[in-house]
């Protein structure tokens with residue numbers, strides 16, 4: 001009534017007045033659910049892989065592992081969860097069942113579970129121990145139950161889907177509350193399957209009846225965000241390297257995997273997930289999963305390959321800093337705890353994060369906004385920008401989409417990180433923005449980015465010193481609703497050197513920042529301020545490990561470690577004769593050789609093979625295969641055979657198996673031979689390619 005009267009009196013539409021000055025702007029586009037909001041708040045968490053693979057040194061168990069091998073004498077969930085907490089992580093997702101089908105809780109659904117292992121005389125429940133540790137330390141718990149089960153005789157039938165659903169029911173009834181339900185995308189293939197030892201193919205889009213399956217999670221754990229390759233709540237970012245796209249929208253329209261592939265250039269499926277879709281139909285933010293070590297499970301051979309704190313920091317900026325979640329893989333060792341190296345790195349990473357983000361340099365700054373919604377500073381003003389509440393915000397009037405904010409810090413401050421967040425309850429509204437700093441009375445453009453959403457961190461390559469900065473929103477789909485603004489400075493540090501070796505065996509060390517010296521070792525020890533100074537390329541004649549660190553004044557940089565196989569100076573590819581395959585043995589993992597299938601062979605399963613003359617009889621203990629680093633699936637080898645010969649005529653099979661998870665995680669695959677073999681020729685056979693007709697090999701090495 002009042003509204004009608006006012007409309008008549010003022011002679012124009014009251015609804016205009018109402019929409020322009022109503023304090024709460026209308027949401028724009030898709031918005032997050034409550035479960036998604038709490039997932040955003042969790043931000044970074046760990047993914048814990050522990051199971052039979054830890055004892056067989058594999059990444060994917062075949063499903064025939066004897067539960068008796070699983071007996072972690074010193075298992076300590078508190079140590080594992082505590083290390084995650086020290087790293088600044090807010091939750092852990094525990095792999096309750098991986099592809100090998102072994103359940104870490106005493107399930108009624110299969111015999112292949114923890115009660116059949118000697119650990120705690122079959123009375124143990126590892127998921128319960130993780131739950132208790134999380135409760136005690138205040139971290140959230142999530143669970144990963146692999147849909148693919150290489151143990152179950154019923155895999156491939158509806159009966160298995162029923163079992164899988166029952167497993168989810170058990171987990172989500174007995175171990176909640178959980179913040180996340182993680183559903184892996186690797187599906188179907190060969191396995192034990194109750195002794196059948198065969199290949200089982202399923203249609204991943206229909207087989208699991210996802211709508212019905214996810215409903216179980218929704219009913220039992222309504223606050224759990226469900227992760228899957230294509231959602232529904234959180235999408236896979238499309239790589240296991242830990243980075244989202246430079247632009248990363250939190251909205252997404254999932255495609256069936258087939259549609260999402262670009263067959264013409266063979267891009268990996270889900271490639272669009274890395275950036276998301278500006279006009280995406282659903283709120284479906286990305287998660288970046290990446291292991292702390294090269295693989296997801298513990299392998300003693302990787303003890304020196306734990307990512308360094310500054311590598312983690314870089315990933316943090318490329319995931320959390322782009323509005324995605326960071327899911328860092330942790331792998332307890334055979335004792336049942338995290339290795340000392342992992343614990344130390346996590347702690348140091350956590351300290352760097354704390355040191356970097358504890359002081360927002362804008363805390364006491366004065367803000368001047370070109371527009372404040374309804375001119376009501378109390379309700380929509382800039383004071384909300386530094387109150388750390390992600391949902392209180394500075395808002396502009398409807399229609400004001402390109403406002404400007406000038407910030408006076410009162411005195412000069414030095415920074416290299418800019419943080420900006422939107423109140424995502426109102427959607428992802430802003431397209432792009434630019435940041436300026438006042439230097440010598442001129443506004444100098446220092447940064448800019450597209451996509452903000454729940455978080456955007458810009459990490460500048462150098463420090464800037466300024467008293468005033470300005471943020472200009474260049475493009476926005478609706479009036480803006482910015483919840484946080486921050487300026488920070490990360491601690492001064494030296495980047496870890498790069499280590500490369502050429503085919504002749506000469507090792508070169510380089511660093512991006514000027515340093516007073518790079519020091520290195522080749523005996524496995526960590527370089528100190530008195531280790532050998534790098535003065536120029538040095539010869540590493542045989543196989544070995546090079547460790548290097550930069551030093552400047554009293555500052556020591558991050559550690560780099562690189563393992564090399566035998567020098568390849570005298571190596572030659574002798575078959576196939578056609579084409580240049582030198583990239584295969586140039587000691588450069590970034591050049592790729594393509595090996596065609598054997599002459600005349602067209603069947604997809606017909607092998608492609610390459611024979612290398614090592615120039616001399618050599619003792620071979622292991623070989624390493626490096627897949628290409630591109631996102632293409634074409635040419636990826638996932639099954640291999642490796643032979644050795646004295647004369648390039650009679651061959652001895654030295655190893656045969658699968659490169660598990662190679663499509664998602666493109667790491668070097670070091671295969672230890674059952675026993676050392678002497679020979680002059682080696683033959684690598686690509687028994688199966690995931691896609692395509694030519695095997696792509698970045699590098700082959702032997703040790």
Ligand code: FUL
Nearest residue numbers: 059184185186296661664
């Ligand atoms: C992948 C799996 O195949 C890996 O083994 C690992 O569990 C990773 C987190 O997800 O898809």
